[in-house]
Amino acid sequence: MADNHSFDAVSEINHSEMHNAVVQAQHECAVRYDFKGTRASIEFNKKDATLKIEADHKGQLETVIEVLKEKMARRGVPVNALIRGTVEDATHDTVRETLTLHSGIDSDDARKIVKDIKQLKLKVQAQIMDDKVRVTGKKLDELQQVMSYLKENGPKYPLQFVNLT
Structure with a gap:
């Protein structure tokens, strides 16, 4: 003894599970009826541990983030590891937010x-x-x-x- x-x-956090959660959220954003024809997207930068989320308006941005959080929870990635950034205006009347993963x-x-x-x-x-x-x-x-x-x-x-x- x-x-x-x-x-x-x-x-x-487990970066491979986070990657899987992002891929699932991207897929849901691509096939959901309320996201058809919009600029809703999620980009995951593994090296910097950041997520760039883009949407047509703030309400849609919040919906995309909720989809991502749901996929993270299902894959066992702690949702409170996300650090929200500021919402900023992007090109073509869209909004963008950069989220950081805490480590x-x-x-x-x-x-x-x-x-x-x-x-x-x-x-x-x-x-x-x-x-x-x-x-x-x-x-x-x-x-x-x-x-x-x-x-x-x-x-x-x-x-x-x-x-x-």
């Missing part, structure tokens, strides 16, 4: 997570490692308490717990 156990709290834990949030873990008064240590937080302790029960606390009181973007040893 190991002396110390640990896990990493990270914020990342990694922000440094301010990482410091808050470490502080919150220390306030739990458990015998665990938390340390910031790049864009993740590593939590170590002797008892698995205490690590599970930290996990459940972070699930309920963590940041507004999705957290995953990996490398539990």
Whole structure:
């Protein structure tokens, strides 16, 4: 039995599942009756982790985003990983919005997570490692308490717990 156990709290999404969700949303936009003959479209840039959504008007833009969120939820991609941008006017009387996919834990949030873990008064240590937080302790029960606390009181973007040893 190991002396110390640990896990990493990270914020990342499965890019292949996100790609599949985007392809499904693009297909639905192509075949839906209310989108026929419109400029409703979704472009996914994997390298930058951004989505460019274009539509004829703001109402249609919101509908396209809802279709995308539905496909993301069905594929198991956390919907709250989407960071909305500003709606801007595009060519030919259309509107465009750029959405960003959140990845990694922000440094301010990482410091808050470490502080919150220390306030739990458990015998665990938390340390910031790049864009993740590593939590170590002797008892698995205490690590599970930290996990459940972070699930309920963590940041507004999705957290995953990996490398539990």
